[in-house]
Amino acid sequence: MPMPLTLNTSNRPYVGRFAPSPSGALHFGSLIAALGSYLRARSLGGQWLIRIEDIDPPREIKGAADDILRTLEAYGLEWDGAVLYQSQRTEAYQAQIDSLLAQNKAYFCQCSRKQIQAMGGIYDGRCHRLLQAHTFGAVRIVNTAQVQEFDDNLMGHICVDTPFAAEDFIIKRSDGLYAYQLAVVLDDAYQGITEVVRGCDLIEASCRQLSLYQTFGLTAPEWLHLPLACLTPGFKLSKQNHAQAIDKQHPQASLNAALAFLGQRRVEQHACAAKMLEQAVDQFQLSTIPQQSEILIEP
Ligand code: GLU
Secondary structure, eight states: OOOOOOOOOSSSOOEEEEOOOSSSOOBHHHHHHHHHHHHHHHHTTOEEEEEEOOOOGGGOOTTHHHHHHHHHHHTTOOOOSOOEEGGGOHHHHHHHHHHHHHTTSEEEEOOOHHHHHHTTSSOOOGGGGOSSOOSSSEEEEOOOSOOOEEEETTTEEEEOOHHHHHOOOEEEOTTSOBOHHHHHHHHHHHTTOSEEEEEGGGTTHHHHHHHHHHHHTOOOOEEEEEOEEEEETTEEOOTTTTOOBOOSSOHHHHHHHHHHHTTOOOOOOOSSHHHHHHHHHHHOOGGGSOOOSEEEOOO
16 A cells, blocks of 8 residues: 655745765766755755765765766756855864763764674664773764654655664764764754655664754754665665766756656656756656665666
């Protein structure tokens, strides 16, 4: 039986976003997330923002952020306002960490990967129980909220394992880099995002993010996770497995392929991609997006 699909129920005007990491060019998988979030936002008359998640320099490819923006433009995916770069937001991340540490809502941990593996892969909180607390290392949240379930606007009710939901996860890495979970929550709140639309690979991460919203006393967005494009079961198309960059010169074919992937009707081929998107926005139907976490595609 199909799930009832809810629309945004909050009173806030709809604000959506696409938040790519500049670790390579846009590929078909990231086009799905960009297009899905764009169509959802525009079909509800909402705003669509861009955030470049550039807080992991070792994984960053020089020039990728600009290339991603030029590709979005070539696909007619016009965003509202200025692009937010996470690299400009580190003061806010550090201020949050300092405040959590001062309130004993976070703590330093020096356990190695090997030690955590020996705990069964889920951290057991031992550094929080030390009589003499560490003063450096990775920073972990004291996860009192332990959110285990939520309702996804496409995938329905989502429930994760108790140990995963209860873990004191890392919010700042031992190498000094801010963790994705911390940055994404602070920035989605800062940008006033009302619904996060992204790939299903991050569906479980939403529980961790909801735990942070509760701990920080911030209003959480709604969630809508899209199916992932996979070449083989369990392996999403990604920059890591060398997914091909989408064609900036000829966006028409990829646009229609991405629409078909999202269960949407084809649009008329047009020299101007923005024109094609107009029709796609008019035709957009949430209820025809497949409620599957992954869909196999041809290489
Ligand atoms: N930056 C993440 C990525 O490129 C997406 C994060 C998100 O949408 O929450 O996979």
